[in-house]
Amino acid sequence: MAEVRYVQATRLYPGTDAPAVDALDLDVHDGEFMVLVGPSGSGKTTALRMLAGLEEVDSGAVYIGDRDVSDAPPKERDVSMVFQNYALYPYLTVAANIGFPLRIAKVKKAERDKRVKEVATLLGLSEYLERKPGQLSGGQRQRVAMGRAIVRVPSVFLMDEPLSNLDAKLRVQMRADIAALQADFGITTVYVTHDQAEAMTLGHRVAVLHEGHLQQCGPPRELYERPANVFVAGFIGSPAMNLCTVPVSNGAASFGGVDMPLPQSVVANGRTSLVIGVRPESLEVAEEGIPAKVDVVEDVGADAFVFCSTELGGETTKLVARSEARKAPRQGDRVTLRPRADEALLFDPASGERLEL
Amino acid sequence: MSTASVPVPTALTRRKPPASVRRRRFLMAVANHSMLIVAAVVFLAPFGFIALTALMTNGQALSSHLWPNPFRWQNFVDVFHQAPIFRWALNTMIYACLATLGVVVSSIPVAYALSRIRWRGRNLAFGLVLIALMLPPVVSVVPLYVMWAKLGLVGGLGPLIIPNWFGDAFSIFLLRQFFMTIPEEYLDAARVDGCGELRILATVVLRLAKPAIAAVALFSFLYTFNDFFLPLLYTRENPSRWVLQIGLSEFRSLHQVQWNLTMAATLLVMAPVIIVFFLAQKAFVEGVTLTGVKG
Ligand SMILES: Nc1ncnc2c1ncn2[C@@H]1O[C@H](COP(=O)(O)OP(=O)(O)O)[C@@H](O)[C@H]1O
Ligand SMILES: [Mg+2]
Numbered sequence: 237m238a239e240v241r242y243v244q245a246t247r248l249y250p251g252t253d254a255p256a257v258d259a260l261d262l263d264v265h266d267g268e269f270m271v272l273v274g275p276s277g278s279g280k281t282t283a284l285r286m287l288a289g290l291e292e293v294d295s296g297a298v299y300i301g302d303r304d305v306s307d308a309p310p311k312e313r314d315v316s317m318v319f320q321n322y323a324l325y326p327y328l329t330v331a332a333n334i335g336f337p338l339r340i341a342k343v344k345k346a347e348r349d350k351r352v353k354e355v356a357t358l359l360g361l362s363e364y365l366e367r368k369p370g371q372l373s374g375g376q377r378q379r380v381a382m383g384r385a386i387v388r389v390p391s392v393f394l395m396d397e398p399l400s401n402l403d404a405k406l407r408v409q410m411r412a413d414i415a416a417l418q419a420d421f422g423i424t425t426v427y428v429t430h431d432q433a434e435a436m437t438l439g440h441r442v443a444v445l446h447e448g449h450l451q452q453c454g455p456p457r458e459l460y461e462r463p464a465n466v467f468v469a470g471f472i473g474s475p476a477m478n479l480c481t482v483p484v485s486n487g488a489a490s491f492g493g494v495d496m497p498l499p500q501s502v503v504a505n506g507r508t509s510l511v512i513g514v515r516p517e518s519l520e521v522a523e524e525g526i527p528a529k530v531d532v533v534e535d536v537g538a539d540a541f542v543f544c545s546t547e548l549g550g551e552t553t554k555l556v557a558r559s560e561a562r563k564a565p566r567q568g569d570r571v572t573l574r575p576r577a578d579e580a581l582l583f584d585p586a587s588g589e590r591l592e593l
Numbered sequence: 594m595s596t597a598s599v600p601v602p603t604a605l606t607r608r609k610p611p612a613s614v615r616r617r618r619f620l621m622a623v624a625n626h627s628m629l630i631v632a633a634v635v636f637l638a639p640f641g642f643i644a645l646t647a648l649m650t651n652g653q654a655l656s657s658h659l660w661p662n663p664f665r666w667q668n669f670v671d672v673f674h675q676a677p678i679f680r681w682a683l684n685t686m687i688y689a690c691l692a693t694l695g696v697v698v699s700s701i702p703v704a705y706a707l708s709r710i711r712w713r714g715r716n717l718a719f720g721l722v723l724i725a726l727m728l729p730p731v732v733s734v735v736p737l738y739v740m741w742a743k744l745g746l747v748g749g750l751g752p753l754i755i756p757n758w759f760g761d762a763f764s765i766f767l768l769r770q771f772f773m774t775i776p777e778e779y780l781d782a783a784r785v786d787g788c789g790e791l792r793i794l795a796t797v798v799l800r801l802a803k804p805a806i807a808a809v810a811l812f813s814f815l816y817t818f819n820d821f822f823l824p825l826l827y828t829r830e831n832p833s834r835w836v837l838q839i840g841l842s843e844f845r846s847l848h849q850v851q852w853n854l855t856m857a858a859t860l861l862v863m864a865p866v867i868i869v870f871f872l873a874q875k876a877f878v879e880g881v882t883l884t885g886v887k888g
Contacts, residue, residue: 290781311787323782327800337786384786394785 238314238391238424240264240287244296245306247282256282258448259296267422269415271439273429275471279448280428284394287426289313300392316385317394321401322377324369324384331356331365334383341388355383358417375406382414386421393418393425399434411437432472436460444468466588469513469581475534475541475556478514480548481585489582492526492548496577499593510591511583516541518579519557521565525574528555530565540564544573643863647856654852668857675854678861680833681840688753688824688836689817695758696813697806703760704768705794709780719769726762730822738826748831753823757813764809771805772798811873818866837862 242262248255257279264270272280285291287298289310297306305313316337324333331352332339338348356362359379369377378398385393398414399407415438418425429435435442436456443453444467452464463469469477480491487503488495489510496512521542528544531554540561545552557573565571582591610618646654647668648661672678706712707719741752775798783797799806821838828834835843841862845855 285781288781288785290784309789310784311789315785317782317785319778319782321776321778323776323778325779325797325800327803340787340792 238301239266239268239299240270240392240424240426241299242283242287242296243299245283245286245293245298246295247279247286247291248294255294255448257286257445260448260450262443262450262453264424264426267424269418269425269427269438269440271427271429271435271442272445273432273435273439273442273471274445274451276430277447278445280430280445281396282448283445284317284396284426284428287313287392288315288317288394314391315394316388316390316392317396318378318381318385318398320397322369322381324377324380326369329366329368330361330372330380333369333380334361334387336384337388351387352383355387358386359383374402375410378402378410382417386417386423389421390423393421393423395425395427397429398427399429400431407434414438433474436472444471446471462590463513463581464590466511466513466583466590469583469590473515475516475543477581478516478519478555479583480512480514480553480555481509482512483509483549491575492528492546492573494525494575496575496580498582501593502582502591507585509585511585511588512575513581513583514575515579516556516558518576519555519573520576521557521559521563521571522574523572525572526555527570527572530567530569530571533564533567535561535564537561542571544571546573640863643856643859646852647860649853651851651853654856665853668853669861672854672857672861675851676840676844676858678837678840678858681835681837684750684834685818685836685838688750688820689814691750691754692757692817693810693813695754696761696764697810699758699760700764700768700809701799701806702794704765704772705798707765708769708772709775709798710790722762722765722769726766734826741827747827749834750828752827753817753820757817761813764813767809767812768802768805771802775801807873811869814869815866 240263242260245257245260246255247257260283262270262283272283274280282291286293287300289305289308289312293306297304299305300313300315325336328336331349334355335348335352338351343351352365353362356365359382361376361379361383364372364376364380369380372380378401381398385395395414399410402410411434414427427438429438436459439456441453441455442459444451444459446467452459452468454462459468459472463472463477466479470479482489482491484490484498484503484507487500488497489512490496491512498510502510526546526548528546530542530544532543534541534543538561539558542557542559542564544555544557546555547553555573559565582593583589584591609615642659645659645661648664648666649658649668650663650665653661703722707715707722737752737756738747741747746752746755779797779801780793783793788796819838820836821842824836824839825842828836828839832843841855841858844858
């Protein structure tokens with residue numbers, strides 16, 4: 237068991253001018269399930285590989301437990317990893333694949349077989365032990381990869397988009413299995429995904445990365461309700477939060493003709509504009525409000541998301557509102573949208589930081 | 594209730610393609626097969642001629658008859674009395690096996706370093722390998738001969754075998770191309786699971802590259818087994834070091850030409866190559882099409 241600490245950890249790939257991971261500061265507690273999330277190319281994989289020892293730490297440091305492992309080779313770090321494409325050895329049977337780390341660690345054959353059997357039972361792989369990976373389905377391969385990672389009970393468990401090759405249904409199921417497994421073993425886990433829904437459902441805490449910078453780290457609810465900046469606000473939640481730059485006058489923001497009163501702390505320093513953030517569930521189709529035209533209605537069962545376009549300050553802007561599916565307008569309808577002022581978030585237009593109210 | 598019944602198919606019946614399509618397919622099959630048969634005859638004719646002559650009496654071999662009458666199996670025994678075939682075969686095996694072993698053992702680490710380890714000048718080194726690959730062997734033959742002569746090794750198998758222990762450009766190229774296609778994830782997984790670099794090469798890479806290594810060994814074996822030029826150059830003066838190919842060509846001049854025996858000997862020399870090819874056909878074909886092979 238161990239905690240993990242990144243201290244100003246930086247990775248600059250040779251031949252590139254911007255660091256892939258830039259001065260990352262992140263603490264992962266002992267036994268915690270930490271999810272790194274961000275769009276493609278944000279540096280998640282690089283950060284994970286730095287922890288595994290597969291990528292150099294160019295400046296700063298990475299700690300596992302109390303030990304600075306920045307220069308230690310992977311085999312000295314006691315971590316195990318599940319790769320995106322599983323990296324199962326095609327020439328070994330399932331049993332040999334799961335037992336591989338134990339064989340390298342020179343665990344006796346009898347003990348090895350026992351541990352492999354235990355893990356296989358745990359993951360529902362007992363029937364497939366003698367098969368080769370090529371004879372398994374995607375979900376089964378994924379389980380074998382998990383088994384190989386868990387079999388030697390590492391200090392830290394790393395996973396890089398382990399579910400991205402599975403179909404939607406299997407993904408949801410495996411998500412639950414991974415969460416249960418992690419809770420059972422209580423192994424410190426760092427999990428990488430680009431899927432914010434996966435991050436929100438799995439992580440004890442979620443760290444959002446963007447262009448190599450850590451944007452925010454906190455429990456899922458906090459990221460959702462109190463995003464640190466415009467990027468996090470737009471990235472977390474689906475459909476994405478409506479973010480609009482609006483003019484400020486007389487202590488109120490004018491959101492498409494709807495005046496939204498602003499707290500004193502926000503108005504005080506004489507801002508002339510603001511970024512206002514409204515989640516789809518805080519924007520309703522109402523009798524009065526922002527006039528808009530419906531582009532698409534996405535019916536997701538009980539609810540429907542109404543994608544509209546409107547004119548804000550002379551520019552066409554897209555807005556998404558949520559409505560009850562049965563009362564949803566139709567494509568092409570003209571509607572008015574009313575934001576709930578008390579649920580709106582405010583951001584500084586220059587820095588993108590959220591303003592505390 | 595309606596009585597109009599829809600016929601329920603009980604078993605899947607195969608739809609028969611229309612007559613025009615069937616006729617076209619049939620003609621295509623005839624055309625393909627006749628071409629293959631012609632090609633096969635062209636390739637097999639010399640082989641058949643050798644086999645038939647090998648079973649004739651000497652007198653008949655010089656006549657215009659194509660079919661042996663009587664069949665003289667004794668030829669295959671006589672060959673061994675007339676020429677030291679076992680000696681030649683032993684020399685060939687020494688040459689082919691040691692050279693092949695040398696090529697494999699020396700080319701693998703070079704190919705690994707040229708594909709999987711990052712170092713300064715790697716591309717330049719690979720360029721040199723490519724140049725060596727394009728250089729016709731004849732160009733370097735004279736200086737090499739002088740070198741071996743100065744070392745006092747001409748007349749033995751040393752000059753044939755030793756160079757193979759210093760890597761072979763074609764094998765390095767082939768292995769490198771294959772190593773490049775091995776996904777980095779496999780190596781990373783092994784690293785995280787506790788393997789050092791040498792261990793990774795010895796277990797993971799060699800296992801994944803088995804078809805490529807088999808192909809390299811096979812190419813090298815066939816090349817050296819059939820090699821005529823180098824053995825002729827270095828061992829001509831020393832009959833105790835002759836390999837099969839040299840022995841075979843000297844066989845005629847050694848005694849008066851006996852075509853039936855010559856052909857019997859030829860058949861015996863060809864047999865191992867054909868057997869190896871049939872046993873390792875899969876690896877052979879894979880080796881030729883390696884660039885398209887995925888793990
Ligand atoms: N081996 C490499 N060499 C150079 N640049 C790289 C390498 N690997 C990744 N990068 C760059 O680093 C950035 C972060 O990549 P990565 O960590 O893979 O992102 P993510 O996993 O979040 O999609 C990207 O801009 C990518 O192009
Ligand atoms: Mg990635």
